[in-house]
Structures are given as C-alpha cells and as structure tokens.
Amino acid sequence: MFQDLSFLDEVKICPHCQQTMSLCEAPPIHVGDGLGWGSDVLFICLNDSCPLFLKGWQQIENQYGHHASYRYMEVPGSPEGNCMMVGNADAFKACIVDREELKNQNARYRQEKEATQKLKSCIADHNLEPVMALLLNEGATRSVRDTAAGYLVELNDLACIDPLRNHTFRDTALEQKVNMAITELLKINFKKECPHCLEIIKAQAKKCMHCKEDL
Numbered sequence: 001m002f003q004d005l006s007f008l009d010e011v012k013i014c015p016h017c018q019q020t021m022s023l024c025e026a027p028p029i030h031v032g033d034g035l036g037w038g039s040d041v042l043f044i045c046l047n048d049s050c051p052l053f054l055k056g057w058q059q060i061e062n063q064y065g066h067h068a069s070y071r072y073m074e075v076p077g078s079p080e081g082n083c084m085m086v087g088n089a090d091a092f093k094a095c096i097v098d099r100e101e102l103k104n105q106n107a108r109y110r111q112e113k114e115a116t117q118k119l120k121s122c123i124a125d126h127n128l129e130p131v132m133a134l135l136l137n138e139g140a141t142r143s144v145r146d147t148a149a150g151y152l153v154e155l156n157d158l159a160c161i162d163p164l165r166n167h168t169f170r171d172t173a174l175e176q177k178v179n180m181a182i183t184e185l186l187k188i189n190f191k192k193e194c195p196h197c198l199e200i201i202k203a204q205a206k207k208c209m210h211c212k213e214d215l
C-alpha cells in the first residue's frame with residue numbers, strides 16, 4: 001500500500017512534447033547509481049512521438065554505440081526532470097498505474113481501518129455496522145474479521161443474518177464461525193429460518209408467515 005497518495009491527483013506535462021505524462025510504478029532500483037527513487041511511482045512521458053524519445057536513439061547510438069533511447073521522467077511532487085534510458089518503446093507501458101483502481105483500493109483500505117477502530121467499542125456502542133463492514137469485506141484482514149465474527153452473538157442483532165447469508169465467504173473457517181453464530185443467535189431469540197423461504201420465523205411456528213408453507 002502506498003503511504004502518500006497525493007500523486008493520484010497530480011498532472012504532469014512533458015516539457016519536450018507538451019503531452020500528459022503517465023504515472024508508472026517505479027522500477028525497484030535506480031539503474032544509474034543504485035539508490036532508490038524515493039518514490040514508488042514515477043511520471044514518465046510514454047509518448048512515442050516525443051522529440052526526446054525520437055532523437056534519443058541516434059544520440060545513444062552515437063555516444064554509447066548501443067540501441068536505446070530516453071524517456072523523460074519526473075518524481076511526484078517534484079519539478080525536477082530526469083532522463084531514463086529505455087531499450088524499447090514498450091518499456092514501462094506495462095507498469096502504468098491504474099489511478100481509479102488505486103483510489104478504490106485506498107477507499108477500501110480506509111474503510112477497513114475505520115471499521116477496525118470502531119470494532120473496539122462496538123459492544124458498548126451496540127453498533128453492528130463495523131462488524132458487518134469487516135465480515136462482508138473479503139479483502140479485510142483475516143484476524144480482524146475473526147474478531148468481528150466473535151461479536152455477533154453478543155451484539156444480538158438479527159439484522160446481521162440476511163446480509164451474512166447472502167455473502168459468499170472465501171474463507172470456509174470464517175464462514176463456519178459466522179454460521180455457528182447465526183445458529184446461536186436464532187436459538188437465543190427463539191427463532192428459526194424457514195427451510196422454504198429462509199425468512200426468520202418463530203421457533204415454534206407450524207406454518208411460515210411469509211411463504212405460508214407448513215413446517
């Protein structure tokens with residue numbers, strides 16, 4: 001997870017071609033001097049018609065005698081430009097950051113952090129919401145979801161049953177824990193689920209009030 005996401009809203013223009021630069025994942029090592037870039041992402045001009053890139057082939061051929069060119073790049077939050085050597089036109093094109101996806105990931109991450117924080121006082125607050133936010137989030141931390149499942153019975157809120165029943169758990173152990181909690185919840189509330197329509201009904205009902213089926 002990236003620490004600082006301010007680069008997501010940053011727009012950089014290549015001074016060589018005036019085109020918008022692409023946001024790319026930084027290569028793990030600064031090829032030039034072995035130091036890190038100091039950033040997980042870099043802005044790189046990936047315009048194949050950029051004059052720097054077009055002229056670079058000849059320049060490097062003349063200077064170093066090998067087949068490569070330059071791409072213009074800047075580190076987020078810094079106006080300082082650099083040239084990066086690339087061996088072909090496709091270099092870095094597979095590393096373009098999907099900004100929307102990253103924003104979504106970050107929103108999910110924040111939501112999980114917030115729910116984890118609220119989980120500590122959910123019993124005192126009679127608040128089912130963080131428990132549900134975590135249980136229904138397949139991307140959330142396993143141990144935190146496990147803790148959340150452990151609060152279901154104590155919270156004693158039957159509203160949890162429907163969404164949990166409709167959720168597909170990838171983790172079968174967690175699913176089992178949730179199912180056991182639901183069974184317990186129904187029991188302590190003298191309820192059961194209608195085997196025909198799955199609505200929650202009185203434990204001693206002989207006929208379902210929802211689907212009218214005999215039990």
Ligand SMILES: [Zn+2]
Nearest residue numbers: 014017045050
């Ligand atoms: Zn350019």
Ligand SMILES: [Zn+2]
Nearest residue numbers: 194197208211
């Ligand atoms: Zn029914």
